[in-house]
Amino acid sequence: MLELRGVRQQYEGRTVLDLDHLAVTSGAIVAIVGPNGSGKSTLLRIAALLEAPSAGEVWLDGRRAPRTAAARRRVTLVEQRPVLFRGTVRENLEFGLRTRGIGRAEVSTRVDAVAQQFGIGGLLGRARRELSDGEVQRVALARAIVLEPDLLLLDEPVSSADRAAALQLYQTLQDERRRRGMTVCLASHQLEDAYRWADDLRALADGKVVPVTPENLFRVDLPAGAPDVTRHVRVGSVEIAVATERTGPAILAVPPSDIILSRTPVASSARNVFSGRVTRLVRPRPGLVHVTAEVGVELVAAITEEAVRELGLVPGAPVTCAFKASAVRVF
Numbered sequence: 559m560l561e562l563r564g565v566r567q568q569y570e571g572r573t574v575l576d577l578d579h580l581a582v583t584s585g586a587i588v589a590i591v592g593p594n595g596s597g598k599s600t601l602l603r604i605a606a607l608l609e610a611p612s613a614g615e616v617w618l619d620g621r622r623a624p625r626t627a628a629a630r631r632r633v634t635l636v637e638q639r640p641v642l643f644r645g646t647v648r649e650n651l652e653f654g655l656r657t658r659g660i661g662r663a664e665v666s667t668r669v670d671a672v673a674q675q676f677g678i679g680g681l682l683g684r685a686r687r688e689l690s691d692g693e694v695q696r697v698a699l700a701r702a703i704v705l706e707p708d709l710l711l712l713d714e715p716v717s718s719a720d721r722a723a724a725l726q727l728y729q730t731l732q733d734e735r736r737r738r739g740m741t742v743c744l745a746s747h748q749l750e751d752a753y754r755w756a757d758d759l760r761a762l763a764d765g766k767v768v769p770v771t772p773e774n775l776f777r778v779d780l781p782a783g784a785p786d787v788t789r790h791v792r793v794g795s796v797e798i799a800v801a802t803e804r805t806g807p808a809i810l811a812v813p814p815s816d817i818i819l820s821r822t823p824v825a826s827s828a829r830n831v832f833s834g835r836v837t838r839l840v841r842p843r844p845g846l847v848h849v850t851a852e853v854g855v856e857l858v859a860a861i862t863e864e865a866v867r868e869l870g871l872v873p874g875a876p877v878t879c880a881f882k883a884s885a886v887r888v889f
Contacts, residue, residue: 559584560605560709560741565614567600567765575600575765577614582709584619587735587742589752592762593775593809598745599638601762602711605743606635618709631658634707638714640698647673647689647697648682654705672704675730677723691718699727703734712744716751728755754842763809763889773848773858774812780805780888788829788883794855799829799883809889814860816885819849820878821869828880832857836875839866851877 560582567575575597582588590598603609605616607625616623623629642650651669660668673679676696681689689697695718702710710731716724728751734740746752752759761768763775776798778791782805790797793810800810823831834853841847847866849859857879871877 559619561617563615563617565604565611568612573765580767582741582743584741585739586757587755588758589756590745590760590762591752593777596762597765598762599713602635602713602745606633606711632708634702634705635711636698636702638717642686642694642697647684650697651701651704668704672700676700677726692723695719709741714746715744768811768889773814776810778808778810780808796832796854800886801883802888804888811887812881814858816881817857817859818880819859819861819869821876823878826880829883831880833878836871836873836877838873851879853879
């Protein structure tokens with residue numbers, strides 16, 4: 559199990575990560591989601607024992623993990639823009655195994671196996687300069703998997719991959735998890751992939767875990783006004799009404815379960831009513847559908863499969879999203 563206990567990180571006096579406690583169960587695939595600047599990459603670097611936090615500790619399997627070479631060998635981080643070593647792809651895949659004193663025959667066997675897993679057998683003789691960004695990302699992931707880490711940390715692992723390569727990656731992670739119980743923690747902007755492949759999701763906003771689902775998070779600047787006045791703030795091309803006394807920079811979160819969908823506007827006390835069209839439907843589990851709509855800003859609503867059928871919701875269908883000002887959470 560990975561645990562971050564009381565972890566805080568500050569850069570030049572600014573707090574970028576503030577976690578009371580975050581745990582990832584052994585053998586799980588957990589997705590960390592949130593807007594840019596929410597602290598996802600910092601969290602992964604601290605969990606990888608590459609960066610010392612300003613306060614707090616990293617624990618692995620119930621023991622505090624020191625920032626030593628031995629501890630780091632249990633954890634592998636693949637960053638969003640990975641750097642390959644000089645030499646060929648094969649030499650990159652072999653490097654970590656050789657530094658661990660693994661024999662030549664086993665090194666060759668493991669490298670060939672992981673190259674087949676990731677479909678990069680034809681790249682083994684190529685140098686870095688001959689690879690596309692997507693190929694570099696696949697090689698970096700293969701280089702991490704071949705080490706068989708206990709904990710694999712991935713920062714936007716499919717940002718340079720096409721759809722087929724992304725599906726292959728996630729299937730490989732699932733296979734590795736089943737084969738040897740590897741724990742995976744990944745940061746991703748792809749919510750559909752996170753729902754499909756991860757066992758659990760954690761949402762970050764301004765360095766803190768927020769008690770809401772990761773959709774419908776908006777960074778805003780709340781205007782000043784009387785304490786009892788509903789504030790209106792522009793998000794995308796619409797204005798969202800918010801019942802809050804706060805002013806200044808904030809994160810707005812609209813729980814998907816608080817958004818009411820209809821085919822046409824209906825009489826309601828909701829202060830926020832926006833019309834647009836359905837862009838996609840995702841089924842994270844049986845009976846539940848996450849409906850994404852473009853209404854001047856992208857909103858995600860959670861409704862039942864039965865409601866989807868009754869409303870006739872398909873990509874391209876007209877839809878109205880409504881939610882109360884009091885439903886908007888502010889962080």
